[in-house]
Amino acid sequence: MSEARECLAEGAVPIGGATLVWATWQRDGFPERAVSLRELPEANVVGRETVGGAVVLHRIDERVPDVLRLAAATVGTGAVRRTATVGGNIVGSTLRCLLPAALVLDARATVLEPGGVREADLAEVVAKRPVLLSLRWRTPVASAYRKLPGEPGGAPPLVVASALHAGHGTPRRVRVAVRDGYEVLSGIAPGDADADEILDALRGTALGDLPADAWDVVRPQVAALTESRDGDRRDR
Ligand SMILES: Cc1cc2nc3c(=O)[nH]c(=O)nc-3n(C[C@H](O)[C@H](O)[C@H](O)COP(=O)(O)OP(=O)(O)OC[C@H]3O[C@@H](n4cnc5c(N)ncnc54)[C@H](O)[C@@H]3O)c2cc1C
Structure with missing residues (x-):
């Protein structure tokens, strides 16, 4: 976590599965630094009431509420779902198929900043695009x-x-x-x-x-x- 924070402090761009950024980077040039949360345990959790920002969509299964599982299952193609991440979808894409699911779960976000970790609501995540570490919610009926x-x-x-x-x-x-x-x-x-x-x-x-x-x-x-x-x- 401290390494990730250091990278962010040095201006590294967050990267998920690179399904959206790769083509742009190839065309316009790669950023000097990018930071992936792939090796960060806190960003890789999948549980009844939480999912990490680095979790790839095809890992989202029946452990999570139906609404989120079904949302993840309908994003793009199998190849996209094996690569694209929760953070890339909710924070970085324009379609954001996972966002309506997260909203009805009344999910709270944990975001990572150079100064540390804090909670944020989804409106702030969408507006300010911080680095999404994970989402947490209460299981619905x-x-x-x-x-x-x-x-x-x-x-x-x-x-x-x-x-x-x-x-x-x-x-x-x-x-x-x-x-x-x-x-x-x-x-x-x-x-x-x-x-x-x-x-x-x-x-x-x-x-x-x-x-x-x-x-x-x-x-x-x-x-x-x-x-x-x-x-x-x-x-x-
Ligand atoms: C063929 C195709 C079909 C698609 N169909 C759908 C669809 O039906 N519905 C849908 O919703 N989406 C769809 N998408 C978009 C897909 O979900 C995105 O590619 C994905 O959301 C981006 O995820 P990624 O992990 O690859 O992000 P990346 O390409 O790595 O990053 C995209 C942006 O998100 C930022 N980012 C990445 N991770 C984080 C993080 N943890 N916190 C903050 N910012 C972060 C990056 O800085 C970058 O700006 C499709 C994409 C493709 C290529």
């Missing part, structure tokens, strides 16, 4: 992810991610995040209501601006989350 098929070279396909969180001394919450074009919108609604009431509450958030076809994808996801919630209640 249920979660879902859907990416619509896209045209090669066309607009980014619509992505809808959602999760139902159990209250830890607070009421349940439903979080939904949608990538529409390159924009990612998200909203929170009370999770104890019925599906129609949850959808109404979500329409009152930033998601209210979404086009009708996006709501066609949001609606069944919210219905499925409430069904899992009711199944969960019956099992107790």
